[in-house]
Amino acid sequence: MRLSNRTLFVIRPIPPYDFELTVRKPAGWSLLNPLEVYREGTLWTATHFDRELVGIRLTGKGTVEHPRIDVAIFSSKRHGAGWAAGAEKLLSSMLGADQDLSQFYSFAKRDGILKHVIDDLYGMHDTFSNTIFSEAVLAILLQMAPLKRSNEMMVSFINEYGDTVEFDGERIRAWPTPQKMANVDQEELARRCRVGYRAKSIIKLAKRLLAVDFPSAEELERMDSDRAREALLELPGIGDYSADIINPHGGFPIDVWSAEVFGKLFFGKEPRNNRDAVERVKREGIRRWGKWAWMAFFYTVQDLEGLSRKLGTRIRLT
DNA sequence: GCGTCCAGGTCTACC
């Protein structure tokens, strides 16, 4: 699909805001999907706004202390000022442009681990996708697989079932939609994308999101954190760990790998059994970081190399 | 080359 109509506007994030760190996070987390393109300060990506597939070009301008993002949204239809205002509000939120980091930084400066990561990643904001389906599928594909295999499943899923848009000289594939996946055969999905038993959860998830009036990402953000989490736990294939990943309020998503990492940071040694240590490590993280647990988790996993160096602790990176 | 184990969880049957 070729997208030729452009809507232009500027976003001025709350400083400090490091555009590159925010849209291309050091641990390899992409803004919206792993197939988006980043080149010399500009990101090309694609998503759905109100079920309409749009292309997005973001260019970081200014400095960390005086940031500016030039935005171009490419669509097949022409849109008016009202649509543009809605898109600007949504994208600002997705880019974390309205996050004020000052309180988190004040807290982090007094913590033996966090004081290092906020120094290394100064100005990195948290971002989130506007579609629950993509976040939930990502969480499902992370389950019971090494990161390399999760990435392979993710790329295969997007290539096999995502729509391609052409805009601004780029070709970008977007995450598949629940509308499309609800009609796909489970065995076909498993075979084409090598996702194994996860295919069942993905198809059931797509059907559930279409069948009931499930809250949107924005609605989940307006709920209190516990209520949002409860809603997410009702989705097929979404348990404790995945709900913490998807929840716009953030959680403390400890799995086998992060139990090892945080176990080492908290207690100075690797747990004897990572799977058994998950609950203990999670409790300690929430006790230590309280309402900042998500931001602390987010910053820490992006800076494991820096922390290994500064703390003199060998941490497994992936 | 082959068999076994296990990995960045979740669900379900069984007690």
Place this chain on the structure above:
DNA sequence: GGTAGACCTGGACGC
């Protein structure tokens, strides 16, 4: 209400 076992696949490891 608590928990053991199953679940796709592919890489690592031992033999």
